[in-house]
């Protein structure tokens with residue numbers, strides 16, 4: 217049987233999409249539907265400074281990973297019964313790298329130059345993602361069979377390269393997947409946003425309200441992820457998925473260069489935002505964040521210690537595995553309240569860019585598709601894991617993400 221079409225097309229299509237979106241965001245029309253599409257010219261795609269910045273950034277975060285601050289946590293139990301150790305110092309890494317960026321700014325470094333550097337940086341990040349995924353694929357053949365991901369070993373080289381063969385590739389105590397998931401790309405995203413804000417200051421003298429909102433909302437999201445870094449140890453990506461091209465590229469190129477497209481768009485397409493409009497958007501982001509954080513924390517607390525007073529009174533159903541499922545509280549509202557909150561925030565990040573263009577809504581559309589697909593995948597895994605108890609849960613909580621809609 218040939219490789220699944222996605223595994224062949226996606227590694228070509230997604231990198232081109234990143235470059236296309238960056239290019240559209242800075243074109244005067246900013247039209248994703250324009251034909252022929254707005255593509256960057258070859259001289260816009262290369263700058264010798266880009267690999268230096270990228271390597272410097274990666275090097276800094278590797279050093280910060282080993283910083284002896286914060287606690288060290290155990291991951292979930294692996295198939296061979298062992299548990300890996302993970303440093304929980306991502307928030308320190310965010311604070312220190314932000315401090316360094318501020319220091320550079322104070323010393324007069326032109327952070328707005330990131331606007332011109334964005335396409336070459338994206339090219340380097342894409343190239344690095346390919347090289348890194350090839351390295352991961354090759355080294356996985358030396359890994360013991362219990363260290364391989366269950367879904368990434370079909371024997372089809374293209375598919376396995378794409379999905380990832382090894383579950384937790386490490387060099388000594390340096391966990392490559394855990395490192396990439398939360399640090400260089402996620403923190404890089406907010407630094408790029410700040411660069412867009414500084415470019416706006418260069419062009420117009422001060423940052424716009426829309427730009428400030430986009431920067432603050434996305435900084436809150438990234439800071440939250442790092443503050444709750446330990447929770448990432450129980451996500452599907454860390455627990456089930458191999459580390460292959462999809463996650464490497466997602467972490468190192470897709471997140472930093474597409475999640476902040478709103479800020480890049482605002483540099484060339486300034487928007488005026490009324491105080492009332494801003495207030496409505498802030499409230500929407502606040503509601504989304506509240507649902508996202510409360511529901512994620514409730515489940516994490518319940519999984520860590522079901523007898524904790526904050527979750528012990530919640531109604532649950534038993535499963536044959538010994539684990540219980542929450543059927544009240546946030547997880548009794550819909551089966552993925554955390555996705556609902558995340559999607560409300562996604563909308564709030566796009567609204568400051570107005571309604572004249574589709575591009576700033578790219579993230580909302582992509583993210584809706586990603587989460588619907590992820591929900592279906594999780595649903596399959598939970599049905600396999602919990603069987604009839606999962607069916608009972610689904611009857612008790614019929615909606616997946618949007619109450620009374622989906």
Ligand SMILES: NC(=O)C1=CN([C@@H]2O[C@H](COP(=O)(O)OP(=O)(O)OC[C@H]3O[C@@H](n4cnc5c(N)ncnc54)[C@H](OP(=O)(O)O)[C@@H]3O)[C@@H](O)[C@H]2O)C=CC1
Pocket residue numbers: 450451452453508512515518519539540541542543547551552554555558590594597598609
């Ligand atoms: N910004 C981005 O690009 C992305 C953000 N996210 C966000 O990451 C966060 C984590 O999402 P994700 O890793 O997909 O999955 P979830 O955090 O939703 O975890 C799903 C798991 O939770 C457990 N679970 C499900 N229902 C219940 C219940 N009723 N009671 C107790 N446990 C239950 C099951 O695992 P078990 O029973 O084994 O514990 C299930 O496999 C979300 O907030 C999501 O929005 C995700 C992807 C991309």
Ligand SMILES: CC(C)=CCC[C@@H](C)[C@H]1CC=C2C3=C(CC[C@@]21C)[C@@]1(C)CC[C@H](O)C(C)(C)[C@@H]1CC3
Pocket residue numbers: 230397398402437440441448451453462463465466467470471
């Ligand atoms: C199109 C493509 C290449 C998709 C790959 C998907 C990845 C971009 C996402 C898979 C799961 C992710 C998570 C986050 C970022 C995006 C990826 C890597 C996340 C780190 C964002 C911040 C959140 O608070 C989170 C920690 C819960 C989240 C975890 C999942």
